Amino acid sequence: MTLVLNDGDVAQVLTMKDCIAALDGAFRDMGEGGAVNAPRRDSFTVTGRPDGYYSFKTMEGGLERLGVVAQRINSDLITHPVSRGVARRVKVPAAPGNRYVGLVFLYGSETLELLAIMTDGHLQRMRVAGTTGVGARYLSREDARTVALFGSGWQAEAAAWALATVRPITAMRVFSPNAEHRRSFAERLGAHLQIEVVPAESAQKAIRGADIVACATNSRDAVVHGEWVGAGMHLTSVVFNELDEEAWQRSDLIVFSSPPRSKGYFTYATQNFETSHRSKEKKTERRDLEDERFQRYKDKIHFLADVLTGRAPHRSSPSQITLMNKNWGLGIEFASVGKLVYDRACAAGIGKELPTEWFSQTSHP
Numbered sequence: 001m002t003l004v005l006n007d008g009d010v011a012q013v014l015t016m017k018d019c020i021a022a023l024d025g026a027f028r029d030m031g032e033g034g035a036v037n038a039p040r041r042d043s044f045t046v047t048g049r050p051d052g053y054y055s056f057k058t059m060e061g062g063l064e065r066l067g068v069v070a071q072r073i074n075s076d077l078i079t080h081p082v083s084r085g086v087a088r089r090v091k092v093p094a095a096p097g098n099r100y101v102g103l104v105f106l107y108g109s110e111t112l113e114l115l116a117i118m119t120d121g122h123l124q125r126m127r128v129a130g131t132t133g134v135g136a137r138y139l140s141r142e143d144a145r146t147v148a149l150f151g152s153g154w155q156a157e158a159a160a161w162a163l164a165t166v167r168p169i170t171a172m173r174v175f176s177p178n179a180e181h182r183r184s185f186a187e188r189l190g191a192h193l194q195i196e197v198v199p200a201e202s203a204q205k206a207i208r209g210a211d212i213v214a215c216a217t218n219s220r221d222a223v224v225h226g227e228w229v230g231a232g233m234h235l236t237s238v239v240f241n242e243l244d245e246e247a248w249q250r251s252d253l254i255v256f257s258s259p260p261r262s263k264g265y266f267t268y269a270t271q272n273f274e275t276s277h278r279s280k281e282k283k284t285e286r287r288d289l290e291d292e293r294f295q296r297y298k299d300k301i302h303f304l305a306d307v308l309t310g311r312a313p314h315r316s317s318p319s320q321i322t323l324m325n326k327n328w329g330l331g332i333e334f335a336s337v338g339k340l341v342y343d344r345a346c347a348a349g350i351g352k353e354l355p356t357e358w359f360s361q362t363s364h365p
Contacts, residue, residue: 001353002114003342007122009351013344014123016161019130019337020137024308026336027134027257029063031309035332036069037061037258052079052092061331063339067109070335072120075101080220084177088218106338114359116342116351120334123341125158127333128326129216131257131304132236133162135324136212138307138314139255140234144211145170150203150223152176152185155238156216163212164193171196175206176217204228215242226250229321236324240290243323248293251323253313254301258327260294 029035040059047054055076062069077094080087095101102120107113136144144167149156152174163169172189174197176182182199190197200206207213207228215237217223226246229235235251237243240260248254294301302312304324315322345351 002356002359003116003345003351003353005116005118005341005345005351007119009345010118010122010126010341012350013348014126014337014341016126016130016133016158016165018340019126020133020162020165022336022340023127023130023333024134024137025065026063026332027131027305028308029065030330030332031303031305031311034064035061035335037331040328047077049077049079051081052077054078059329059331059334061333061335062109063332063335064109066336066339068115068335068339069107069109070331070338071105071107072124072329072331072334073103073105074120086177087220089220090218104334104338106335106342112360113356116338116345118338118341123334123337125155127337128155128238128329129158129162130337131326131333132159132214132216132238132324133166134308135236135255135257135304135326136163136234137166139253139322139324140167140212141232141315141318142167144234146209146211147172148200148207148210148213149174149216150176150206150214150242151216151218152178152181153216153218156214157185157189159214159216159236159238160189160193160197163214164195167212169193169195169212171198173198173200173206173210175200175203212236217242222247231319231321234315234322234324236326238326240293240325240327245293248297248323250321251297252300252320253315254297254323254325255304255307255312256294256301256325256327257304258330259303260290260327 038060043056045054055078057074060071077092079090079092081090093100104118104120106116108115147163147169149160149172174182174186186197186199212234213224215223222244223242224247225244229247229250306312
């Protein structure tokens, strides 16, 4: 049977602790040569909306140890509204019923069958935050207790869960541009984690004296500046541009969870593709900046898989400034966490079953 799981099913069986453990294993597998990843692919077309464009995204990866391959697919309408002078990437729930379309397909590499179909919302934010947690486990100081959290959305919330899982965090300071959002977010997060979580009036006040600085925003510009960074801090970001150039310069050890996104990943329906806020040329400039930073700091950049397998260094002193760039997603993240969810759901009798024969055929493909 093929198991169909929604976000509620995934949340019911997936804890952050187990998510981090699954991802730790997946990155070790990659470092030891037991994993495969295909480059993420994004295809864009124009739509009838002048403020948005259609995006079709795929990524896939497999783990020999678990005998699975996963493919993640997103069918999105993307906009870039400007809020307080900053353009932010926002997905619009444009599917019928004001819904999003994101799916993970999990296959068995021995039997070839489609084991499961899962909506990717909760799994997505857990695997992003879980990778942040893996990095913090090996790069932040073991006595880290205080977090400066930039962002007050669903991804920032999961990042807080992950950091509190790998370190005995006692306090968090939250900053985001909207004062009401950060206040209500801090109140909710504090109740969930049972620690002190307070909204900060400014970015500088949030970061002052923090042990870990975590960015999980949809800002297209830097939210943390190197002049605020102190000795011994661990910096972590979901995308490279959340930390400014000086923050990268001051970091002694930089770890990427995946290689930078190479040129040529994007395909366009037309050569003159553009939206009201993001043109093809601006996208190209942003990708070039990422490659430039990777080349500029390559002598101190290592990959997470190599850190876990001992081929790259961990933090070597309490005063080191470390930086973890979550960077582009990998298919093995969905394969490892997806297999965990599938096994747990099968054991608990959760989800809806469909005949596997619906997804196979007797004719030669």
